[in-house]
Amino acid sequence: MGLRAGFLGTTMLGALLLAGTALPAWAQTTFRVAVGDAAGSAQAELGQAFAKELEERTNGEYKAELFLNGQLGDEQATVNDISMGLLDMSIVAINNITPFSPTVGLLTLPYVIRSVDDAEKLTQGEIGQELIDNTVRDAGARIIGWTYTGCRVLTNSKKPVKTLDDLKGLVIRVPKNEIMISSYNAWGINPTPMAWSETFTALQQGVVDGQDNPYLTVNAMKFYEVQKYITDICYVFSIEPLIVSESIFQGLDPKVQEEVLAAGKAATQHSAQFLRDSEASIKESLVKEHGMEIDEPADDEKAWIDAATQKVWPEHYDSIGGKEKLDAALKVLGRSS
Ligand code: MLT
Numbered sequence: 004m005g006l007r008a009g010f011l012g013t014t015m016l017g018a019l020l021l022a023g024t025a026l027p028a029w030a031q032t033t034f035r036v037a038v039g040d041a042a043g044s045a046q047a048e049l050g051q052a053f054a055k056e057l058e059e060r061t062n063g064e065y066k067a068e069l070f071l072n073g074q075l076g077d078e079q080a081t082v083n084d085i086s087m088g089l090l091d092m093s094i095v096a097i098n099n100i101t102p103f104s105p106t107v108g109l110l111t112l113p114y115v116i117r118s119v120d121d122a123e124k125l126t127q128g129e130i131g132q133e134l135i136d137n138t139v140r141d142a143g144a145r146i147i148g149w150t151y152t153g154c155r156v157l158t159n160s161k162k163p164v165k166t167l168d169d170l171k172g173l174v175i176r177v178p179k180n181e182i183m184i185s186s187y188n189a190w191g192i193n194p195t196p197m198a199w200s201e202t203f204t205a206l207q208q209g210v211v212d213g214q215d216n217p218y219l220t221v222n223a224m225k226f227y228e229v230q231k232y233i234t235d236i237c238y239v240f241s242i243e244p245l246i247v248s249e250s251i252f253q254g255l256d257p258k259v260q261e262e263v264l265a266a267g268k269a270a271t272q273h274s275a276q277f278l279r280d281s282e283a284s285i286k287e288s289l290v291k292e293h294g295m296e297i298d299e300p301a302d303d304e305k306a307w308i309d310a311a312t313q314k315v316w317p318e319h320y321d322s323i324g325g326k327e328k329l330d331a332a333l334k335v336l337g338r339s340s
Pocket residue numbers: 039040078095096177178198199215216220241243
């Protein structure tokens with residue numbers, strides 16, 4: 004049986020590895036899966052679907068246990084742990100992988116992916132496979148499933164935002180991601196980069212006024228308790244891969260690897276369906292049950308799109324592997340740059 008972290012805590016595993024001690028077989032039955040978001044989130048849905056599939060496919064020999072709400076550390080830290088083989092699996096917003104493997108930034112360039120159809124086309128074809136290979140190479144992390152969480156919308160506690168002028172004066176939290184920071188710079192403000200695990204409290208205490216995330220996340224994380232206004236900017240589509248530590252994956256029997264990949268694929272399909280089935284009703288309940296107000300960006304969002312794409316795309320051609328990578332993605336999506 005191959006090497007897996009299983010039930011072993013990070014400290015104990017580290018000690019065993021340092022001592023060169025072989026891991027006992029009893030420690031190798033359950034994968035620990037870090038999940039940044041709460042129960043009911045798109046991340047949790049994907050994780051549960053994966054766990055169910057894996058258990059069924061391996062007749063209960065292999066299981067996956069989810070640790071929700073960032074119990075195993077903030078999302079970016081879990082990517083680091085995965086890289087080092089200290090954690091089995093994690094489900095993270097893709098913007099947390101970009102610092103480790105910059106080419107996945109292609110999926111967070113503003114106004115490239117605008118729907119779940121677009122997200123499926125880019126992640127499930129040749130482009131997705133290349134990004135998986137790059138992430139294995141750069142970060143020691145293998146993407147085995149994709150959570151499709153929806154377009155990121157802007158929320159804030161202060162005022163309706165429709166124009167770029169309306170943004171002025173607001174303190175907006177963004178992930179620690181250069182592409183997203185640069186998008187807000189293009190719109191004329193300096194956002195506040197902050198770990199996901201700190202975001203709710205920062206919104207609650209008024210350290211920041213707003214943030215962006217998909218409707219599903221706004222709902223699952225109960226942001227409606229601390230945010231009032233939504234602007235449907237849909238500038239980035241939130242993709243949150245399930246990653247496995249490559250060293251742990253390579254330690255598995257090839258047959259088990261196949262089942263892990265198949266379970267990830269089935270969970271990905273479940274995620275797309277979950278989004279398609281639930282986004283509209285969640286959006287409606289944010290307004291009707293939780294009193295949020297949703298606005299569209301003014302003038303068909305042209306000013307938002309032009310400012311972000313003209314500044315951010317060229318800035319990141321090098322990090323995504325060249326302009327041709329973006330051109331190829333746009334071609335797959337049936338658009339031109
Ligand atoms: C972020 O904004 O950091 C992520 O999108 C949060 C998440 O994992 O849902």
